[in-house]
Amino acid sequence: MHTTIPPFRAEFTTAQKADFLTAAAQILDSGRLTLGPYTRRLEDTFAALTGTSHTIAVSSGTNALEITLRARGLTGADVLVPANTNYATAEATIRAGARPVLYDTALTATLEAIDTARTPRTRAVILVHIGGHITPDLDKITHYAATHNLTIVEDAAHAHGSATNGRPAGSLGTAAAFSCFATKILTTGEGGLITTDDPRLAQLTRQYRDQGKHPDNGLNTVFGSAWRLPELSAALGLAQITHAPTPMQRGHDLLVTYAQHIHHPQVTIPFEPGHRYSGHKAIAQLPTPALRNHLHQHLVTTGIAPARGVYDHPLHHQPALGLTGTYPLADHFAETHLCLPLWPGITPDQQRHIIDTVNTWQPPHHQN
Ligand SMILES: Cc1ncc(COP(=O)(O)O)c(C=O)c1O
Numbered sequence: 215m216h217t218t219i220p221p222f223r224a225e226f227t228t229a230q231k232a233d234f235l236t237a238a239a240q241i242l243d244s245g246r247l248t249l250g251p252y253t254r255r256l257e258d259t260f261a262a263l264t265g266t267s268h269t270i271a272v273s274s275g276t277n278a279l280e281i282t283l284r285a286r287g288l289t290g291a292d293v294l295v296p297a298n299t300n301y302a303t304a305e306a307t308i309r310a311g312a313r314p315v316l317y318d319t320a321l322t323a324t325l326e327a328i329d330t331a332r333t334p335r336t337r338a339v340i341l342v343h344i345g346g347h348i349t350p351d352l353d354k355i356t357h358y359a360a361t362h363n364l365t366i367v368e369d370a371a372h373a374h375g376s377a378t379n380g381r382p383a384g385s386l387g388t389a390a391a392f393s394c395f396a397t398k399i400l401t402t403g404e405g406g407l408i409t410t411d412d413p414r415l416a417q418l419t420r421q422y423r424d425q426g427k428h429p430d431n432g433l434n435t436v437f438g439s440a441w442r443l444p445e446l447s448a449a450l451g452l453a454q455i456t457h458a459p460t461p462m463q464r465g466h467d468l469l470v471t472y473a474q475h476i477h478h479p480q481v482t483i484p485f486e487p488g489h490r491y492s493g494h495k496a497i498a499q500l501p502t503p504a505l506r507n508h509l510h511q512h513l514v515t516t517g518i519a520p521a522r523g524v525y526d527h528p529l530h531h532q533p534a535l536g537l538t539g540t541y542p543l544a545d546h547f548a549e550t551h552l553c554l555p556l557w558p559g560i561t562p563d564q565q566r567h568i569i570d571t572v573n574t575w576q577p578p579h580h581q582n
Pocket residue numbers: 274275276277299300302303342369371372392393394395405406
């Protein structure tokens with residue numbers, strides 16, 4: 215194989231491009247560039263996909279989180295945030311006027327870590343479905359949250375199409391925030407989607423995204439901002455979920471292929487039976503940092519450009535956040551995983567080459 219396989223490529227099928235171009239012409243002819251019929255259709259289609267009553271399209275996943283936390287009245291509260299997540303999860307929490315309190319996580323949340331981190335002022339917990347992985351502790355955490363009066367907010371930035379035992383991401387807490395950024399499995403270039411079953415929360419989030427304007431009288435009754443999604447962006451998102459297979463159906467199947475065919479004794483592809491996966495990331499876990507680095511180098515020298523980690527720097531190492539503390543699970547996870555190339559358009563030959571390269575990797579003896 216001569217060309218390097220990239221970690222990810224934003225690619226669109228012929229049918230998706232045709233749908234988008236038709237929609238773009240209609241939008242330009244209509245003169246309605248924001249908050250129009252394409253936004254509404256994207257919202258309705260995504261609500262059906264996530265089994266929720268309401269979806270609200272906004273300008274980014276970060277803003278989806280901030281809006282959700284504000285609309286839920288969490289300003290001034292402590293909010294539990296996993297140490298292993300994107301900067302945006304904590305940033306949005308701070309922007310909403312809440313205080314992020316970190317709990318230690320490897321790939322997914324545990325009840326034990328949440329319980330350890332909870333403070334007297336904690337009113338919410340954010341569950342982040344890293345790479346599309348939903349925590350196996352979900353039922354225990356849901357019960358705990360109900361007992362302690364905590365709101366569960368899903369940061370589902372990576373989890374379009376993920377599900378646990380038939381329950382889709384987006385429907386697992388009070389509300390969820392998805393990202394439709396350029397690297398996401400469902401993308402609008404920049405954008406986000408909020409899902410909820412709570413009609414009052416849905417109405418408020420719609421108000422927040424449009425400068426906080428009250429629908430009845432146009433007065434800015436809540437501190438919203440310009441958090442709308444343009445119609446052209448909504449049309450791009452809609453084009454990806456109108457026809458089967460959707461990018462997330464492809465993503466799930468590609469992840470299954472990795473999980474079924476990688477059988478190197480040192481490499482674990484996390485995969486829970488009964489779960490569906492967005493296919494946002496193909497995470498491979500190694501026993502030690504040295505082995506992770508060695509596999510990474512091996513892949514690179516055979517024409518494969520793996521992404522290093524989902525996150526190489528957990529939040530307590532991000533200088534801008536000022537969140538210090540000791541989070542050994544997050545540190546260990548960051549140092550011992552990498553992401554194999556994965557995007558809906560990856561070819562069977564490319565995936566076969568990656569699988570063969572992993573399976574025939576020979577770790578150095580002293581690192582075994
Ligand atoms: C876990 C997580 N939350 C939130 C975000 C923010 O999404 P956006 O870039 O759309 O603002 C990201 C972005 O990659 C993310 O990975």
